[in-house]
Amino acid sequence: MTQIAISVQDGEEKHFDRGTTVAEALKELVSNKQRKQIIAVGCNGLASDLGVPLEEDTVLAPILASSEEGLEILRHSTAHIMALAVKKLYGPEVKVAIGPAIDDGFYYDFDREKAFSPEEFEAIEQQMAEIVAARLPFQRKSLKREDAITLFRDLGEEYKVELLEEMEDDTVSIYEQDSFTDLCRGPHIPDSSWLKVFKLLRVAGSYWRGDEKRPMLTRIYGTAFSDKKELKRYLTQLEEARKRDHRKLGKELGLFTIQDQIGPGLILWQPQGALLRKLIEDYWKEEHYKNGYELLYTPHIARQDLWKTSGHLDFYGENMYSAMEIDEVKYQLKPMNCPFHIGVFNATKHSYREFPIRWCELGTVYRYERTGALHGLMRVRGFTQDDAHIFCRPDQLEDEIFNIIDLNLHILKTFGFAEYDVYLSTRPEKYVGSDEHWELSTDALKQALEKKGLNYSIDPGEGVFYGPKIDIKIKDQLGRSWQCSTIQVDFNLPERFKMSYTGVDGGEHQPIMIHRALMGSLERFIGILIEHYAGGFPLWMAPEQARIMNITDDQSEYCERVFAQLRHAGIRIAKDLRNEKLNYKIREAQLKKVAYMLIVGEREKEEGTVTVRLRDGKNLPPMRPEEFIDFIQKECEEGKG
Template sequence: MINVTLPDGSVRQYEDGASPADVAKSISNSLAKAALAAKVNGEMYDLNRPLEGDAEVAIVTARDKDGLELIRHDAAHVLAQAVQELYPDTQVTIGPVIEDGFYYDFAREAPFSTEDFERIEKKMEEIVDKDYPIIREVWSKDEAIETFKKIGEDYKAQIIDDIIPPGDPITVYKQGDWFDLCRGPHLPSTGKLPKAFKLMKLAGAYWRGDSNNEMLQRMYGTAWGNEKDLKAHLHRIEEAERRDHRKLGRELELFHLQDEAQGQVFWHHKGWTLYRVLQDYMRRRQLENGYREIRTPQLMDRAFWERSGHWDKYRENMFISSIEEEDKVLAVKPMNCPCHVQVFNHGQKSYRDLPLRLAEFGSCHRYEPHGALHGLMRVRAFTQDDAHIFCREDQITEEVKAFCDMLRSVYSDLGFDDVVVKFSDRPDVRVGSDDVWDRAEKALRTAADATGLEVIHNPGDGAFYGPKLDFILRDAIGREWQTGTIQADFNLPERLDASYIAEDGNKHRPVMLHRAILGSFERFLGILIENYSGAFPMWLAPTQVVVATITSDADDYAEKAAETLRAAGLRVEVDTRNEKINYKVREHSLQKVPVIAVVGAREAEEGTLALRRFGSKGQEVLGLDETAEKLSDESTPPDLKRANA
């Protein structure tokens, strides 16, 4: 008999040779029907694979993360079978699961087209309807190579020959007459695959990712546990496309990019206004929290970056300049932290000076491959809301807590209240001793616990000089963005000889806390544009009010009204063009201006404004002074509202 321990801790006995399917059936018919696979002692198993002895067993369904990965894996196999049945001249290569879906690389002389998708999807549904049992077989390496070569699958034969060690068994999965090399596990049959899949796009891909090899055709798809989840995913994609910051950047005249300055942004007036409003807000918040703003050089000698450790770590991403007559190599700074240590080192520091919080809107440059560039989200030139806190070890908890409070307040002001925190510890490639890392990790984890943060452990993803807390915010359509960070660094102060005079009269090394809330301004503005779909809250909007005239008789009053609103601190434009008012309203609504103030002969005579809000069909008529007071209050940044309350 076999003893099986279930997730609730209960133990059941089964006959030798029992499978996870038998376990599921013994629990309930509904579980047996929903079961897709099982976790046996933490390893994924096919439902019908016999248990090899006493085991901990958890049944996997479509509701589980592992179940969803299994569905996507099987969808890839069903795709490959469908393609080969429709296009017999096609060879299959690899077909892994990826985020939100899967892909399969095919070798075929004739190109596929997205117009083929409907036909392929129909064939996939037929394969599901035929409910082929999915059978696991174990072959020898020689048998597998010979079989795949015999059916013309040269790529599969090459994978087996290159990757599988001699003597190792190979698992092959069959569904009907079709089979593929695979570790598994898989669903019990093709009929278990929900028909909640869709082919999404085509791309080219080199065999084995090597540009010297043949070009294959990659077919991407998505698969979900049910039709509802598929529709929700497709809706998110549509929303993401509608909110694409590159598209909105053009339409709202915020910025543009061009080949002559790859990875660098041309900010237009409206976009730069948005940039400055956000930067001014962050400057006030940092001053309010005891930071001293500084400015450091863009170019530093190579020897400096070698001392800091960044040359070895980041050289391939650094832009280099040389001065021949001085025989020097200079690097454009990829980050600000070593420069901030130089400011700290200028003049002797005492324990009474700590904590010292130095902030810089630091311009940095990093070489990113052309293919990695993506609008504002991935650039080569960017500015960070960067700061470094130099403190004693016993001040870490208090400083981390103050930072976390500030970060949550900033995110809330900007419309993000759903934030996840990850704790990342030592990576494989790092500087500093294990003892130093032990102290740094303990200090940061203790600080995180003291703030009451719910922290997800993210092993091995720390910075090369220290552990970190990363803050991931969720936007209006549920996407996650890693933005803020605070990192405990015991190593860089040592490498760059930073010290302070402690109470005992001796020199001690400060701890250096690297921190950012927005991260890159460029990237965060891209996130903001997409989160709000370009319809910014009043205080952030580049143009807050447009005064639009109905007739030319109201032109003088429109200018007077605009001056009154500007005097109240509002960003105002005037539209006195010889166009119909409906055309003007529509045009400024497309620009997502929060308030359009319409004026005609009556408004000029009565000293009023007819206010139309973005997204609202109605209008509100107010006196000019009342409008100025009301809109001025609405447009006041949240931090200034709190200060004035």
């Protein structure tokens, strides 16, 4: 029998008989201790099971159970084990669809008459534990695609048959574990004993292949880790996310409310939330003024004809609310601000010398969202875009985009978002405009990104109907990604609205239009901020910066004086002079996430000072009110960058 040379990366090479499995080779090549950590290996660039026989000289790249790749394999195998458990418990009444590993775990989609309920988790987990204890091996087999189709058809697994029928490979792999056979690319853990820590999390419905016209399946989500502590940490993190939920904090902090009587997806800003929003808006306006923008205000409704001209009725109609009639003319609520800004543009004649024109507006738009999509502030039916439209000449396009990105990243950073991913979205299926225009504008976006030195990925087909776009997705404190900023080139609307300017040559030319939003939707952005800061906003945007509290009634008068002085200086301060114990007042202020508590007892009253308590429980040395004003103003300036 011929010998082949096998080695582990950077390790000694040894010779084995052809057909030796990875597991057998590893026994000779690495220590026992190390071997226990190896869940699979990379063989010539492909992840592979330990049971695979080797046919040629190979360098093995071990995949450790604790590595990201190893964890993914473990979770994928857990999905299989769960499916086996479900099959054992419920038999052929359940058909399997797909069961991949996902970011934080895995899921498996099943077709079952009755949806699973969380009460069944215990039984399934119990069954899984038995499978783990039985050390059932995963056995890989290769077979011809046609044979696999026959196999799964005989098993009654029609979803697998459908998947197979769409595949192009001649041979496919299946995995057998006990009585369960699954179509799968692999790799998998060698046997079920490798699974130590897992938990089923929730059930949900999901369409077969994500298509709402196809059957609704029942999905079980779960997760698995290589270590018990990791699971615990994950569950703690879920708990943390629940604590930060903007709907919960919004209620507790009195920021906003949504009421049945008003309507789903419509936000009522309560005083503290309204103040927070005003502070954000003020900052936004200041920055735009500094960067050469002018502010516009436009109406909420317009004649239906406007939306015909803009193309919104054709391309965005299903998201627009139906028309209302005013003096026998149809009007519709605006889903976007752009046609209005064009109206402002077309109100006067323009010369090339005026460009670039930068117009911004906090424009409230209304869009129909399906009931199931609504979610707190994150997904609503009426929201305010921090919108802007830039009109410029073709030679200015790239610079303008470059400037927008600059301003964009600066503002995001001030809000505490320094990490982001950038995406370039290209032409979607439904679109307007010529291919030439799409190419030209896509190129301009690309150039600006590259000049700015930003890494970006391409999102094919994700552009808006009127043009390609750059999206910036920020990462919050918990590492979650949110799409807020968007920059879109539009050669379409200038055409439709016959926009023009006089060029150097004295002739009429068509301007280029850029749409952009930085925060996207104020509602959503504030929702993200609430969760990002867990309600404890940076001082410059905190609705309540300080709260002054007395220890006994004897200091009330002094507190009133200091309160008036600070308020006069523009500090957002509240007072708590109730006849309550200091502990009680502190607790309440703490729960309301007040940044600074000013504590006044006899000592402070006599010395003309206040003692400043921070959110973390520490105290600053007593200071005079003027000193506190300086202190707080300085912190605000620093916070705003």
